[in-house]
Amino acid sequence: MWIFSIGHDGPALANLWAVTPTDHEHVVTRLPRAILHPRKRILRRLAGVPVLLLVAIVLGGCRLPTFGAFRGVTKQGQTEFTLWSWLAMLGLAVAVIVWGLIFWSIIRYRRRDDKIPHQFHENIPIEVIYTVIPILLVGVIFYATVISENRIDAIKAKPAEIINVTAYRWGWRFSYEDSSGISQNVLIQTAAQPKLLAQPATSSEYPQLVLPDNSTVRIVLQSADVIHGFYIPAFNFSRYAQPGVTNEFDFTPTITGVFRGQCAQYCGLYHSEMLFSVRVISKVDFSNWLSANRS
Amino acid sequence: MALTIDRPVQAEHHEEEHGPSGLLKWLTSTDHKVIGKSYLITSFVFFLMAGVMAMVIRTQLSGPDNTVVSQHVYNELFTMHGSLMLYLFAGPFAFGGLANFIVPLQVGAPDMAFPRLNALSYWLYLSGGITMIAGFFTVGGAADFGWVAYAPLSDAVNSPGAGPDMWIVALALTGFSAIFTGVNIITTVFYLRAPGMTMFRVPIFTWNMVVTGILILIAFPVLTAAIIMLWADRHLGTHIYTVSGGGVPVLWQNLFWFFGHPEVYILALPYFGCVTEVIPAFSKKPLFGYRGMIFATISIAALSTAVWAHHMFTTGTVLLPFFSLMSYLIAIPTGIKFFNWIGTMWRGSIEFKTPMLFAVGFLVVFLLGGVTGIFLAAPPIDFATHDTYFVIAHFHEVLFGSAVFGGFAGLYYWYPKITGRMMRESLGKASFWLMFIGFWVTFLPQYLLGLRGMPRRIAEYSASTGWGGLNRISTFGAYLLFLSVAVMMINFYVSWRNPIPAPDNPWDAGTLEWGTTSPPPHHNFNSIPPIRSERPVWDFNHPEHTTFGLHSREHASEERRD
Numbered sequence: 034m035w036i037f038s039i040g041h042d043g044p045a046l047a048n049l050w051a052v053t054p055t056d057h058e059h060v061v062t063r064l065p066r067a068i069l070h071p072r073k074r075i076l077r078r079l080a081g082v083p084v085l086l087l088v089a090i091v092l093g094g095c096r097l098p099t100f101g102a103f104r105g106v107t108k109q110g111q112t113e114f115t116l117w118s119w120l121a122m123l124g125l126a127v128a129v130i131v132w133g134l135i136f137w138s139i140i141r142y143r144r145r146d147d148k149i150p151h152q153f154h155e156n157i158p159i160e161v162i163y164t165v166i167p168i169l170l171v172g173v174i175f176y177a178t179v180i181s182e183n184r185i186d187a188i189k190a191k192p193a194e195i196i197n198v199t200a201y202r203w204g205w206r207f208s209y210e211d212s213s214g215i216s217q218n219v220l221i222q223t224a225a226q227p228k229l230l231a232q233p234a235t236s237s238e239y240p241q242l243v244l245p246d247n248s249t250v251r252i253v254l255q256s257a258d259v260i261h262g263f264y265i266p267a268f269n270f271s272r273y274a275q276p277g278v279t280n281e282f283d284f285t286p287t288i289t290g291v292f293r294g295q296c297a298q299y300c301g302l303y304h305s306e307m308l309f310s311v312r313v314i315s316k317v318d319f320s321n322w323l324s325a326n327r328s
Numbered sequence: 329m330a331l332t333i334d335r336p337v338q339a340e341h342h343e344e345e346h347g348p349s350g351l352l353k354w355l356t357s358t359d360h361k362v363i364g365k366s367y368l369i370t371s372f373v374f375f376l377m378a379g380v381m382a383m384v385i386r387t388q389l390s391g392p393d394n395t396v397v398s399q400h401v402y403n404e405l406f407t408m409h410g411s412l413m414l415y416l417f418a419g420p421f422a423f424g425g426l427a428n429f430i431v432p433l434q435v436g437a438p439d440m441a442f443p444r445l446n447a448l449s450y451w452l453y454l455s456g457g458i459t460m461i462a463g464f465f466t467v468g469g470a471a472d473f474g475w476v477a478y479a480p481l482s483d484a485v486n487s488p489g490a491g492p493d494m495w496i497v498a499l500a501l502t503g504f505s506a507i508f509t510g511v512n513i514i515t516t517v518f519y520l521r522a523p524g525m526t527m528f529r530v531p532i533f534t535w536n537m538v539v540t541g542i543l544i545l546i547a548f549p550v551l552t553a554a555i556i557m558l559w560a561d562r563h564l565g566t567h568i569y570t571v572s573g574g575g576v577p578v579l580w581q582n583l584f585w586f587f588g589h590p591e592v593y594i595l596a597l598p599y600f601g602c603v604t605e606v607i608p609a610f611s612k613k614p615l616f617g618y619r620g621m622i623f624a625t626i627s628i629a630a631l632s633t634a635v636w637a638h639h640m641f642t643t644g645t646v647l648l649p650f651f652s653l654m655s656y657l658i659a660i661p662t663g664i665k666f667f668n669w670i671g672t673m674w675r676g677s678i679e680f681k682t683p684m685l686f687a688v689g690f691l692v693v694f695l696l697g698g699v700t701g702i703f704l705a706a707p708p709i710d711f712a713t714h715d716t717y718f719v720i721a722h723f724h725e726v727l728f729g730s731a732v733f734g735g736f737a738g739l740y741y742w743y744p745k746i747t748g749r750m751m752r753e754s755l756g757k758a759s760f761w762l763m764f765i766g767f768w769v770t771f772l773p774q775y776l777l778g779l780r781g782m783p784r785r786i787a788e789y790s791a792s793t794g795w796g797g798l799n800r801i802s803t804f805g806a807y808l809l810f811l812s813v814a815v816m817m818i819n820f821y822v823s824w825r826n827p828i829p830a831p832d833n834p835w836d837a838g839t840l841e842w843g844t845t846s847p848p849p850h851h852n853f854n855s856i857p858p859i860r861s862e863r864p865v866w867d868f869n870h871p872e873h874t875t876f877g878l879h880s881r882e883h884a885s886e887e888r889r890d
Contacts, residue, residue: 101779102712113708120706124699131666135691138673142611143680149873150677154614163667164660171656178706179649185708186648230393233792259481260577262642262715266781269712273643275578276480277571280644293793297715297783299474301481302399305786 718778838863
């Protein structure tokens with residue numbers, strides 16, 4: 034709807050830069066609308082876009098739009114999703130406004146006669162406005178980003194479980210420790226050699242990382258050879274496993290289920306078959322599972 | 329300074345007639361126009377090769393469990409597709425080809441500052457390119473560690489063989505070629521400008537080439553140093569990037585991206601320059617915010633040296649907020665450029681010839697690439713999408729958007745000047761629309777695939793992932809892109825077999841290159857119009873429609889200079 038509004042306001046917007054004889058017709062026919070300063074009217078129009086989006090979200094059942102992304106099945110993943118959703122709305126709103134301006138100019142100012150248009154080449158106030166507004170937007174986005182990344186990267190002093198994840202060509206090794214760092218003697222790793230084609234991630238050929246629901250676990254990530262990417266799409270999270278670097282981060286799953294995982298960082302010949310899966314189960318099931326799998 | 333507008337008479341000598349002709353002329357020439365054309369043709373051949381590789385890649389991915397090529401061949405293909413497109417096409421096409429031909433013309437110079445160095449650049453580039461391609465003919469095949477060659481995957485243990493070594497040598501050769509061209513262009517613009525051509529009257533295309541040249545001087549030596557160390561690790565027993573000998577693998581990533589992110593702008597800024605020439609010419613207006621454009625370009629270049637670690641957010645070894653903020657800040661000068669382009673079209677008289685279609689196509693596609701770039705500059709969002717097809721879609725949108733849409737805009741725009749012939753409008757428009765539609769069909773599904781968790785550089789995937797449908801659409805789009813380039817090749821062929829002679833200034837454009845013949849004579853200009861603004865030819869042809877005189881402030885400074 035608002036695309037049409039901008040189109041409607043176009044000639045008024047054009048008044049900002051210059052007045053040529055052709056403008057008089059517009060000014061005359063649309064005099065009642067010229068009460069507000071044209072710049073204010075544009076700003077009001079542009080301000081309407083996010084408001085419309087907000088209204089759509091609220092009426093749409095208070096759920097943030099996904100734009101195709103996962104909502105996240107961990108607390109950390111959900112924090113990421115919230116940032117993503119807001120940023121995507123803002124970004125697309127900006128894109129739609131700029132696309133609107135592009136399409137408006139190419140349609141409205143198509144060559145109709147051989148007259149040479151007015152040769153203006155600058156307008157300092159307008160240039161200052163479109164420099165300052167992005168600076169303010171960047172400030173807001175940066176603030177939200179820092180808040181969000183601090184939450185995602187936060188590490189609990191006493192996690193419920195510590196899991197050492199080692200990536201190697203082309204498989205994964207998961208070994209469990211309790212909260213004080215004592216080995217639980219539970220080791221799960223890729224059994225099969227890579228085949229010609231990747232199987233579903235939940236296939237028994239690939240290892241399964243088992244996590245307790247509603248408690249915070251620590252992942253200690255390392256690599257035995259080249260760089261790998263420990264990537265769980267539904268968790269909205271990936272981290273490199275690198276030789277010589279130990280990465281630590283926490284997951285707090287909130288939804289039970291089985292999720293696919295995969296090496297995301299290219300690591301050589303069988304990179305596409307370096308799969309695993311993650312099963313999130315209740316705390317009780319988890320402790321039963323631990324004792325059943327002790328070697 | 330002597331203000332001779334007409335060149336001394338001896339420049340009228342037809343030197344070409346005394347020199348060699350035919351193939352020997354091409355091999356021995358130091359004329360910037362011949363070298364520029366060599367660059368354009370060579371890089372276009374590499375573009376076609378890399379494009380064919382992309383078609384094989386897309387065919388392999390078109391459905392689950394495909395075995396069109398083996399995993400090993402697939403890994404070679406995506407490595408060489410990326411390497412060819414980035415090192416051998418996108419940079420050399422604009423900076424070696426278009427810049428070589430156009431920059432001396434735009435500043436009113438008879439040639440580049442160092443013609444022999446210019447020829448050396450080209451031959452280094454050609455030999456680098458051949459070396460890289462020749463890797464396919466070695467026993468172990470071409471390099472297969474990705475165009476970024478992350479250590480320790482690229483070391484002698486994990487990637488043995490001659491193919492990777494040839495890739496390293498090729499990078500050194502093309503790197504030196506780029507450095508020499510950078511020196512040449514900077515010197516040409518600083519020292520060989522025609523009388524009256526002050527820096528603030530130099531067209532934006534040339535300005536962008538100067539800034540690109542400076543970025544090349546900052547970035548390429550770092551790459552060269554990094555690959556020499558990689559070579560030493562592979563052959564001389566050093567342990568710079570290997571943990572076993574006390575080395576630091578992540579050092580490669582820091583060095584590579586310190587080159588790699590400025591490189592992204594080395595690839596993009598020249599094409600911004602093309603678009604910035606095309607839009608004013610077809611809107612019949614001067615560029616809106618000329619000085620703002622220059623400062624925006626300079627700040628993009630400056631910021632691009634401080635954002636390299638946004639490629640490394642998921643390594644866990646970098647300071648996230650700093651690199652995030654620096655990356656966000658690039659949006660501001662880029663936004664200024666966008667509004668300046670729109671401001672130039674605003675209240676203009678826009679004619680949609682093929683170059684203008686490609687330029688507007690660039691605006692439309694680059695915008696979404698820029699916006700998704702903002703998303704990726706947020707570390708949490710990068711955690712979720714790093715190394716997925718979301719990133720693939722993002723950088724194809726910006727790189728394809730600039731190098732292909734922007735590059736073709738420039739190519740269609742300057743083709744009459746370079747060859748003295750016109751291209752066919754109907755074929756040009758057909759190739760544009762095929763490309764514009766094919767582009768969205770190819771890359772929009774890839775955003776969604778990335779958000780659904782499809783990692784990059786996987787040779788195959790199982791049907792259980794549910795990625796088959798979107799991949800099929802994307803592959804269909806890629807075939808449309810192929811068709812579009814085929815139509816463009818037909819256009820070249822038609823203009824070659826059945827030429828329509830081009831007038832000197834077919835678009836009624838304003839910059840100095842349109843003030844000489846098409847194609848230009850041996851030393852470019854027989855006479856030069858007075859230069860009073862950044863579009864001297866326009867001022868000469870339309871004396872009642874100049875920009876000076878309208879604005880008193882500029883008018884005053886104009887008088888002071890006189």
